[in-house]
Amino acid sequence: MPLIHISLRAGKPAVYRQAIFDSLYRAMRETLDVPEGDQFMTISEHDAANFRYGAAFGVARSDDLVYIQITVFDTRTPEQKKALFRRTAQLLGKSPGIRPEDVFVNVLEAAKENWSVGHGLAQFA
Template sequence: MPFVRTAVPKGTETSRKQQIVQGIHDALVEGIGMPKDELFNLVTEYGDGEFFYDRGFNGIARSDDLIVVEITMRRGRSDAMKRDLYAAITRNLEGRAAVSPRDVFIFMHENDYSDWSVGNGVFAMAIAQQRGSDS
C-alpha cells in the first residue's frame, strides 16, 4: 500500500488537486499493480516563503507551479518499474491537470511491512496478505 504526499502551490483548485491525485493513483495502479482501493494521498499546499528550490537545477527550467510527489511503499520494485512509474505519473499530470513535466518532482521512500500499521493499531507484518473485516 503506497502512501503518497503531494505538495502543490497554495491556491490550487480542489478540482485540479483531484486530477493530480487521480493521475498519480492511476499510474501506481497501472505501473506497479497497486490495487485500486489503495488510494492514500495527503495533499498539502505551500505558499510564498514555504518552499525554496532552484528553478534551473539539472538544466530544467521550473515555474512557480512545482508539484512534489513523495511515495512511501514497500521495497521490491525494480529500477525499470520505478522509471516507468515516474514517466507515467508525469504523463498523467500533464494530460489531466496541465502540469508541465518540468514541474514534477518525484521521490520514492521504500521500507518493509514492519514499518507500517494501516488500521486498528495492528502491526502490518502480521496482516501482510490479509484484508480487514470492518467493511
Template sequence: MPITRIDLSATRSAADRLAIAEGVRRALQEAIGIPSDDRFLIITPHDPADLLFDREYAGVRREDIVYIQVILVGGRPQELKLDLYRRIVANLTEAGVRPDDVYIVLTENDLDDWSVGRGRAQLVDQGTVPGRRAES
C-alpha cells in the first residue's frame, strides 16, 4: 500500500502528468504485486526554477527531472526494487520522459507506520503486504 509523490515541472501537461502517474502505478503493480485498486499518488507540478538538480551527477545527463518518491512497507528483496526501477523508467519512457530524467527514491517503514482511514492500522491487521519477505 505505497504512497507515491511525483514532483515535476509545471510545463508538463495534465495528460502527461497522468500518464507518468499511471506508469509508476503500473510498475508498482507489475514489479511488487501492488493490487490494482491500491492507487495513492500525489502529483505536484513546480515552476522549473524550483526544481534544482545537478545536470550530470553520477554520469547521468538530466534536462527535465521527474522526482519519484515511493513510501512503502520495507522487507522486499533487492531484486524486486531493481525491477521496480527498470519498470518505472520503461513506463515513463513510453509516456515521453527521458530515462535520464527519472530520479527515484524508496523510503521504507513498517506495518504499524500506516493508517489508511478510521484511525486503524489496517496493515497490522492484515499482517503482510505483497512482495514482502516472510518474517523469521
C-alpha cells in the first residue's frame, strides 16, 4: 500500500511524467511485492524559485532532479528497500531517461493501523 509523492521542476511533458509513474510502479511491483493496481501516486511540479537542491553527499545533481517520497507499511526489510532504490534508478534511467544522480528517494514507514484507504475504515488494523 505505498503512497508516493513525486516532486520535480515544472516544464516536463505529460509523457515524461507518465513514464515516471510507470517506472516507479514497476519498481515497486518487482521489489516490494506491491499488488497489481496499487497505484497511489501524485506529481507536484515546481518553478525554479521553489525547487532547491545541492551537491551534498558527493552527488552532482542537475535541474532534472526528481524527489520521490514513498510511504509504506513498516514491514519492508532493508534488503527490499535497497533493491527498490537500485531498481527505481535503473528504470527511471531507461524511461524517461533520468540520470541516477537525479533520483532522490526517501522511504517513510507507517504502521498498518495508521492507514485508512476508504470508507473511514482501518482496513489493515
